[in-house]
Each structure stands twice: as C-alpha cells, then as structure tokens.
Amino acid sequence: MTTMDARVYCGDDGEWTAPSPGRVYVPLLGGPLDGQLYDITDVSPQERAVGALLITDRGLFGPGGRALYKPSEADPQGAFFWEGDTP
Numbered sequence: 001m002t003t004m005d006a007r008v009y010c011g012d013d014g015e016w017t018a019p020s021p022g023r024v025y026v027p028l029l030g031g032p033l034d035g036q037l038y039d040i041t042d043v044s045p046q047e048r049a050v051g052a053l054l055i056t057d058r059g060l061f062g063p064g065g066r067a068l069y070k071p072s073e074a075d076p077q078g079a080f081f082w083e084g085d086t087p
Contacts, residue, residue, distance in 0.1 A: 009036045009054060031067050031082025032058035038069065038080055049076060051083065059085035 008017040009028060019025055025037035033056055040048060051070030059065040065087055069080035
C-alpha cells in the first residue's frame with residue numbers, strides 16, 4: 001500500500017481520510033479494519049500497550065460493535081493486530 005492508497009481509521013466506515021503530515025500511524029492488521037492506519041500521535045506508551053477498541057460496523061457484532069487491536073509483545077512499537085470483536 002502506498003501513502004496515496006493509505007486510509008486512516010476515523011470511526012465511521014463510510015468516511016475515508018488520508019494520512020496527514022506530522023502525524024504518527026500504525027497499520028491495523030487482521031479483522032474488520034485490516035489495512036487501515038490508526039493515528040497514535042497523541043497516544044501515551046501506557047495506552048499503546050493496552051491497545052484500542054475501535055468502533056466498526058464491519059465486525060462480528062455489526063453496527064455499534066468494536067474491534068480490539070493491540071501491538072504484539074514481540075514488537076510493542078509496531079503494527080496493531082486484531083484480537084477479536086466485542087459488542
């Protein structure tokens with residue numbers, strides 16, 4: 001995926017946003033948000049370690065559901081991997 005093709009997670013599956021200069025992103029891998037970027041510019045190291053529950057209509061629970069993404073223990077500074085869905 002090139003920067004031109006990259007899509008930033010924005011919480012609304014109908015909206016697409018391109019990456020902005022000066023922001024820090026990690027890729028979301030697996031699950032309903034696979035391939036999107038997640039903006040971690042203002043996320044503390046403690047929050048980053050916990051991961052993120054991201055709203056999505058594409059998950060197991062449909063509209064209003066959430067997908068949990070976390071960094072791997074092997075590479076806590078790398079991509080966020082899908083852990084599962086929750087209502």
